[in-house]
Amino acid sequence: MEPTLVVVGLNHRTAAVEVRERFWMSGCRQAEVLSMLSEGEGINEVLVFSTCNRTEFVVWGDAPLAVNSILRLMTAEYDLKLREWNSFYRLIDEHALAHAFRVSCGLDSMSIGEQHIASQVTHAWQQARNAGCSGPCLDAVLQKSLAVRRRVRNETCLLSHFVSAPNAAVQLADQIFGSLTARNVVVLGAGHMGEAVARSLSARHPRSVAVVNRTLTRAQELIQRLGMPQAFQASGVEAQWPHLAEADLVIAATAAPECIFTADDMKRLAVERKGRKLVLIDLALPRNIDPTVREFENVLLYDLEDLERAVEPRAGTRTGEAEAERIVQAEVQGFKKQLMAGAGPELTSLRLRLDEICRQELETFRLEQGPFPKDQDRLIAALGSRLSHKIAGSLARELKTLQEPRGPRRMIAGA
Numbered sequence: 001m002e003p004t005l006v007v008v009g010l011n012h013r014t015a016a017v018e019v020r021e022r023f024w025m026s027g028c029r030q031a032e033v034l035s036m037l038s039e040g041e042g043i044n045e046v047l048v049f050s051t052c053n054r055t056e057f058v059v060w061g062d063a064p065l066a067v068n069s070i071l072r073l074m075t076a077e078y079d080l081k082l083r084e085w086n087s088f089y090r091l092i093d094e095h096a097l098a099h100a101f102r103v104s105c106g107l108d109s110m111s112i113g114e115q116h117i118a119s120q121v122t123h124a125w126q127q128a129r130n131a132g133c134s135g136p137c138l139d140a141v142l143q144k145s146l147a148v149r150r151r152v153r154n155e156t157c158l159l160s161h162f163v164s165a166p167n168a169a170v171q172l173a174d175q176i177f178g179s180l181t182a183r184n185v186v187v188l189g190a191g192h193m194g195e196a197v198a199r200s201l202s203a204r205h206p207r208s209v210a211v212v213n214r215t216l217t218r219a220q221e222l223i224q225r226l227g228m229p230q231a232f233q234a235s236g237v238e239a240q241w242p243h244l245a246e247a248d249l250v251i252a253a254t255a256a257p258e259c260i261f262t263a264d265d266m267k268r269l270a271v272e273r274k275g276r277k278l279v280l281i282d283l284a285l286p287r288n289i290d291p292t293v294r295e296f297e298n299v300l301l302y303d304l305e306d307l308e309r310a311v312e313p314r315a316g317t318r319t320g321e322a323e324a325e326r327i328v329q330a331e332v333q334g335f336k337k338q339l340m341a342g343a344g345p346e347l348t349s350l351r352l353r354l355d356e357i358c359r360q361e362l363e364t365f366r367l368e369q370g371p372f373p374k375d376q377d378r379l380i381a382a383l384g385s386r387l388s389h390k391i392a393g394s395l396a397r398e399l400k401t402l403q404e405p406r407g408p409r410r411m412i413a414g415a
Helices: 017-023 027-037 063-078 093-105 117-130 136-155 165-177 192-202 216-226 241-246 263-273 291-295 304-310 317-369 374-402 408-413
Strands: 004-011 043-050 054-061 089-092 184-188 208-213 232-236 249-252 278-282 299-302
Touching (some): 004 063, 004 093, 027 043, 027 117, 043 063, 054 136, 093 117, 093 136, 117 136, 192 208, 208 241
Parallel strands (some): 249 278
Antiparallel strands (some): 043 054
16 A cells, blocks of 8 residues: 555543543653554654644554554554544545644634644654654655644634634633632642743732642742742642641642642642632643542632633634634645645555565565465564565665655645
């Protein structure tokens, strides 16, 4: 089968937050999976992309074989169940290309028009290139995806209507309480997300905001850097309990790989709070707050999934979305022809020639060493196919460094 673009993954549209959490991958884990998949049958080039909203595998190769390689890896490494596999989409050819463009533009994000997605795509691409897993075809697709995003940004109003998760969380809290001006707030985390939450809170003038971080100096630097009013104060984890006991609202936004606020923590707080209402908003994936705290009386917990349902998109988002979709579909049709024309013939010809050599050698081997039982014969044939495929993919990547830019690279320069 001629190589093509393949996307296998799940996101906030197809999988609940607990399922996305199961298959979320840290940066180090993405590198490990990249290494394993680069040896997979049917995979010439591969990229692994994992955020709080999605985990995806973007592949250039033989679609059926590549999908099976991903399935085998997920089963072996993550104990993937059939019901979970049903949450994964399998897209090929122009459907995969359209999906890649939509992701880069923020059209497939929980918050339509998401701006941070471009840097996440670029980071995943760079990781794949550093590992030698991205070649001329995926490089072309990723370059074009970012170019389409720039066109959407310049020609539509989509990105101007973006509501980030931190802003959405504060907006939701404002709706719940009516106003945050007389409320005590705790922000767990002083990283990128925690900083965005703090910025959004400053416009609501709450009574107090405690920024809690594992490293106290980082929380102090955040408050100083943003020039926050006296209502904001920094706290280390060990000193968070008085703030939590007085809090009306807690927003968790750390990069911790596990829960940092457990049911036992809530049990401890419940004694001190004496039935006072507490709103918890968890912006993290993996989740920072144990979902079982919902069982406590007078506690409201919202995670990313709840947030999506609770916050209405800004007026004008739908118009910008429709305009962006038209651009994506037009770009897909033009780019697909150029991509296949620029990347297909050499690799296809090489693969066919290697397949023919492999077939001839296997026939000779069977005559000299056989006959073999049917199950062994199938294994020998499968091994031969896998070897020819891997050699073709490896040679294609090496040829990329020897030849002058052509095919997909020249095509991008003129896009």
